[in-house]
Amino acid sequence: MKVFYKNLLKAYSGKCDGLVYYYDPQLERILCRRYVKPRATVQNAKMAATMKNLKSLNLSDEYITDLKYYAAMARKPGTRLSWINIFTRLMYALQREYGTDISTISKGAIYEQNLPCKSVKSAIEAGLLEPILDYQRLNSGM
Numbered sequence: 616m617k618v619f620y621k622n623l624l625k626a627y628s629g630k631c632d633g634l635v636y637y638y639d640p641q642l643e644r645i646l647c648r649r650y651v652k653p654r655a656t657v658q659n660a661k662m663a664a665t666m667k668n669l670k671s672l673n674l675s676d677e678y679i680t681d682l683k684y685y686a687a688m689a690r691k692p693g694t695r696l697s698w699i700n701i702f703t704r705l706m707y708a709l710q711r712e713y714g715t716d717i718s719t720i721s722k723g724a725i726y727e728q729n730l731p732c733k734s735v736k737s738a739i740e741a742g743l744l745e746p747i748l749d750y751q752r753l754n755s756g757m
Contacts, residue, residue, distance in 0.1 A: 641695050665718040669706055672722050677755035681735045688747040701744070705732055708743040722757055733757055 629636060636647045653659055674682075682698035690696050706717045709732050725733055731741035735753035738744045 639695075661718070666703075668718050668720065669703070672720075672725075672757065674702070674757055675755065678734070678757050681753040681755050685735050685744065685747060685750075685753060689745060705735075705738050705743055709738075712741075712743065725757065 630650055633650055634647045635650045636645060638645050679698055682701050686696040686698050686701050689701070709715050709730060710717045713730065715728075715730065724730075731737040731743060734756055735744065736750055737754075739746050739750045739753075
């Protein structure tokens, strides 16, 4: 649902009255949705632990810039991609193809084992991400 304000606040976000408000930069709009409290399940706990570990990798700014470029180039009409979606997709593809446990992986282990997720270019060449035009320049390390 689009949100309209009498006095627009461009940075308004958060929860209020059972709704979640957020700004979508691709649509250039403030949106809201109903807040749904997630149920506590084993799968949710496992997912939270995995995401916490992926966040602890402390990606370099250059690597994030490469992921943002990839997201912009790989976007299809009617879809929205962010760099974090691409990174998560890449890490789950790594887990599926190489049997790597992403809930415990570290940046040091990635470089020691020479895993293809160390750069976007090597991930594309390994088949973990779909190729895009001029992907060879996306070679910044994690």
